[in-house]
Amino acid sequence: MTVKPPPRPRLDHSGILGPKAFNEELARKNLSVPDRSILNRLILPGGVSPAARARKEYNPAREKQFMSDVLTIARAAAVTDPDNAEALRKAAAKP
Secondary structure (H helix, E strand, C coil): CCCCCCCCCCHHHHHHHCCCHHHHHHHHCCCCCCHHHCCHHHHCCCCCCCCHHHHHHHHHHHHCCCCCCHHHHHHHHHHHHHHHHHHHHHHHHHH
């Protein structure tokens, strides 16, 4: 019996929702209920909103997934063209 992982979604929420709605959705998914409900109303001047905190957690995870995808493609490309695979790795590692 072969177990296959579920296919990855092709379209994520960032393409459908606007930036403000997407940040709010991230806050709803990633932050605790007290953080979302109580602390959301108490943003001090110069403070960071819950949506911004959720976005800070989301960006590194997204970059990590991107690098994982690129390295998978580069491993497959290394079989036929090692130079292009190395160039792909270097291009993805640039900030």
